[in-house]
Amino acid sequence: xxxxxxxxxxxxxxxxxxxxxxxxxxxxxxxxxxxxxxxxxxxxxxxxxxxxxxxxxxxxxxxxxxxxxxxxxxxxxxxxxxxxxxxxxxxxxxxxxxxxxxxxxxxxxxxx
Numbered sequence: 778x779x780x781x782x783x784x785x786x787x788x789x790x791x792x793x794x795x796x797x798x799x800x801x802x803x804x805x806x807x808x809x810x811x812x813x814x815x816x817x818x819x820x821x822x823x824x825x826x827x828x829x830x831x832x833x834x835x836x837x838x839x840x841x842x843x844x845x846x847x848x849x850x851x852x853x854x855x856x857x858x859x860x861x862x863x864x865x866x867x868x869x870x871x872x873x874x875x876x877x878x879x880x881x882x883x884x885x886x887x888x889x
Contacts, residue, residue: 778849779805779815780842783822787831818845 781802784795809815824831826838834842 778818778846779809780818781805781820783820785831786822786824786827816849818842818849820845 782798784790784798785792788795805817809817820842823838826834826841828835
């Protein structure tokens with residue numbers, strides 16, 4: 778689980794630091810594209826979630842991040858029903874009696 782780097786709220790959106798943060802977050806998404814087991818937490822920063830100086834999260838900001846992490850973890854443990862792909866039986870042998878005898882042998886094993 779990866780948490781995106783939030784942009785600096787005390788700086789302009791066009792500042793060089795916020796541009797570097799944006800580039801870094803895009804790279805995180807590119808890395809995630811090829812990985813099924815990686816999750817990225819997209820937390821949009823709000824000014825009220827940060828301390829007065831605007832760099833560190835305050836209590837409410839930390840609570841929001843923890844709730845988001847808990848939500849993602851609980852999704853990992855959800856049971857997802859997967860249906861197998863069932864293919865039709867294709868006979869490749871020219872001798873159908875051989876295939877039929879193999880099928881009858883299989884059916885007999887299930888009964889026992």
